[in-house]
Amino acid sequence: MKAQPQASHFIDGDYVEDTAGTVIESIYPATGEVIARLHAATPAIIEKAIASAKRAQKEWASWSPAARGRVLKKAAEIMRARNRELSELETLDTGKPIQETIVADPTSGADSFEFFGGIIATAMNGSQIPLGGDWAYTKRVPLGVVVGIGAWNYPQQIACWKGAPALAAGNAIVFKPSEVTPLGALKIAEILIEAGAPKGVYNVIQGDRETGPLLVSHPDVAKVSLTGSVPTGRKVAGAAASQLKHVTMELGGKSPIVVFDDADIDSAISGAMLGNFYSTGQVCSNGTRVFVHKAIKETFLTRLKARTEAIVIGDPQDEATQMGPMVSLAQRDKVLSYIDKGKAEGATLVTGGGIPNSVTGEGFYIQPTVFADVTDDMTIAREEIFGPVMCVLDFEDEAEVIARANATEFGLSAGVFTADFSRAHRVVDQLEAGTLWINTYNLCPVEIPFGGSKQSGFGRENSAAALEHYSELKTVYVGMGKCEAPY
DSSP: OOOOOSSSEEETTEEEOOTTSOEEEEEETTTTEEEEEEEOOOHHHHHHHHHHHHHHHHHHHHSOHHHHHHHHHHHHHHHHHTHHHHHHHHHHHHOOOHHHHHHHSHHHHHHHHHHHHHHHHHHTOOOEEEETTEEEEEEEEEOSEEEEEOOSSSHHHHHHHHHHHHHHTTOEEEEEOOTTSOSHHHHHHHHHHHTTOOTTSEEEOOOOTTHHHHHHTOTTOOEEEEESOHHHHHHHHHHHHTTTOEEEEEOOOOOEEEEOTTSOHHHHHHHHHHHHHGGGGOOTTOOOEEEEEGGGHHHHHHHHHHHHHTOOBSOTTSTTOSBOOOSOHHHHHHHHHHHHHHHHTTOEEEEOOSOOTTOOSSOOOOOOEEEESOOTTSHHHHSOOOSSEEEEEEEOOHHHHHHHHHOSSOOSEEEEEOSOHHHHHHHHHHSOOSEEEESSOOOOOTTSOBOOOGGGEESOBSTTHHHHTTEEEEEEEEOOSOOOOOO
């Protein structure tokens, strides 16, 4: 099984290699097999990519918004036509099951290109301001060269979520995927060229921990958009701030789901499972603290246990598989260490907690895990695990659960399940998070803004709001008479 690309990097419309860069091995998580070997970008590669983007951005920004939009919409059409191929690559890259990638990964990337391609002709209009005899007008202008730094959980989606608004607004982008999932973004770059984008407008370079700082600190970079952990976000935001660069930070979370006693229990269980087990739990917005009212706790846990143990774990390329492996051995070991902490600190293991017996071989599989009787001070209730580990906590009072849900440095997401819509809106108004759901969880269509508050980041991805983070206002005052001075 191989997925070797033509070369490691895609710069100025073509594949580029520099074997002097550190070797990056792309490993298929279901088997542990090396499926591709690439090279991290050398300083020469970084300079080449940024120079290409800087040159191409001037041409791209001169295109009309409608012309840029046509390219993005064409890219969406190509992605949809090749959805199966792109989904299979995403499964190899991440280990996520094909039944998931075929509906959630390249398709959401295509949605992003289509959406921004469709709105850009009108979304960046300015305003005219009458000032008596004089007047002024504003216009939104691109920032220039944008650096996108991706995470390994949704590599193709993130490449598009950052690329689509950046390109729509007239910027050029240099995108660095995670070294764990290096393959998908290269195909996105290919497709954009095929769709008619100028060479250099979307470049992809591979890299490791040493590459990111070189990109962020480059003087020709105007903005950095990162999807990653909170510690990484602090470093990147700090480095960008030292040079007054624009930033968007989409970081981690420890999000709450609150299930009241009048909720539809099966619906709430579905939401909790989607918010903990989808993508093998590797989703930043996951609701990993599930607060369940004591009156329904036992019923909730009994049904949750049965449904969790029925999840089909296996070969990600089998369309019957519902859960694949974790993305890497290191990530699985990290999650297993958190499970050990949960046991040691007194949480009740309801189900899971180890490596499934049903799967053989060298893959990085782990059981979907549920802990009950979790208290707020336990490590598994405070720290982001980024794996399929659900923490169920008890509560009795609305004010109490709101205070406990907010008692975290994170503020990415939250969910509420209740039949009382007055309560639902009252509670979400008080929860400290950037993206919230009522009676559902983890739905992120491109039409709505996505992003966090507190330590979970700032700026928004998706929706027309994202364009504000990839452009800036230019104001022009027009004097209609003579210019006079008092001296």
